Amino acid sequence: MDESRARFNDTLLDLSRLIDDEDLLRMKFKSSGEVNIGKKQGEKITNPLHLFTALEERGHLGPHNTDYLKTLLINCCSGKTDGLRVLESYEQRRDTFANPYGNGYLPAQGYTAVPELAPQPQTVPASGPQVVYVIQGGVDQQINNFQQNLNRITSKRKDxxxxxxxxxxxxxxxxxxxxxxxxxxxxxxxxxxxxxxxxxxxxxxxxxxxxxxxxxxxxxxxxxxxxxxxxxxxxxxxxxxxxxxx
Missing domain, CATH: 1.10.533.10 (Death Domain, Fas)
Structure with a gap:
């Protein structure tokens, strides 16, 4: 097993400890229709690691493919951010290893920013290579938007x-x-x-x-x-x- 895969597996294990039964139920509901997890396999998903395996089998999760899992964590975990922070930390470390310049930045050339998030240009110090970078961020704003939506749902539920x-x-x-x-x-x-x-x-x-x-x-x-x-x-x-x- 290569080092990047080992880091990814460790991250999934850490995430599994932060997802409770209600979070998992919501994640199963959301993903069942979106990634075509059949009823029979859905019945066998009794912990988060089973769900992660099903997502990988369908090409919706991998060491360099974590966007869908991030969406599930934002939308299905009742505003809790621990799991999202774990995944975000993994992505930053992964991108640092992939970027020879380090610092968690990715070269602007050939890099696709997270949808709906405007990239913020930043240059490295004058002593280093003069390359323009973008910072992948905006998780706090996503969480804030989700929390506002959750508050509206909670209010409707009380009504x-x-x-x-x-x-x-x-x-x-x-x-x-x-x-x-x-x-x-x-x-x-x-x-x-x-x-x-x-x-x-x-x-x-x-x-x-x-x-x-x-x-x-x-x-x-x-x-x-x-x-x-x-x-x-x-x-x-x-x-x-x-x-x-x-």
């Missing part, structure tokens, strides 16, 4: 908390039909069903996933309409939601 609690207790055996009526994907429903044994926990996790997917579009109206859907026909629940008899 709908009484309705979510009521549906968690009341849906019963109709819950899968209801989730489909809401627009939750079948693969996500089945993954939640496999990951949890309690019926109420399955319902709550699916509703939480729906809130994350809908974000600001989530509304009490959509919850009520799903109750009235032809495949659900729970007008009793819809009436109680409308009249706030929760």
């Amino acid at each position: 709908l908390d009484p309705e979510i609690t009521f549906l968690t207790k009341s849906l019963g055996r109709d819950w899968k039909f209801y989730m489909r009526a809401l627009g939750v994907h079948d693969d996500d429903i089945e993954q939640v069903s496999c990951d949890h044994t309690s019926l109420r926990e399955k319902i709550h996790q699916c509703l939480s996933l729906w809130l994350e997917q809908q974000q600001q579009s989530a509304s009490k109206y959509k919850l009520i309409e799903a109750c009235r859907h032809s495949s659900v026909q729970r007008n009793d629940l819809a009436t109680k939601l409308e009249s706030n008899q929760l």
Whole structure:
């Protein structure tokens, strides 16, 4: 095993210790559709290292291919930055080894900046080679944007908390039909069903996933309409939601 691969494996091991079960569940949900991880393999992913292996097998992760993993860490870890910092530190060390001039800078020629981040030009001291460099950065801004988005989702979740609690207790055996009526994907429903044994926990996790997917579009109206859907026909629940008899 070469040295660069060993450093990469050590980084993945460090990351795996910082990703909890809820983070992993969100990462599996997000990556299942984006990188085509099938249901059968998804069921076998019980720790972060299994997920990393699946991403590598599909060409979405490697020692020099960490952008997708960074996206997962930003979007799926509830604003926690420890894992992102570990990956960022690895990228800086990796780029330092790749750059003969050191200092963590990459030559501007042939270098593609991180999408949506404006590169900042910087020159080395006069005593060294007169080459223009760009600094790869902007993680703090990405985290800040994610945190703002997370705050909006949290606020929406609090607004709908009484309705979510009521549906968690009341849906019963109709819950899968209801989730489909809401627009939750079948693969996500089945993954939640496999990951949890309690019926109420399955319902709550699916509703939480729906809130994350809908974000600001989530509304009490959509919850009520799903109750009235032809495949659900729970007008009793819809009436109680409308009249706030929760």
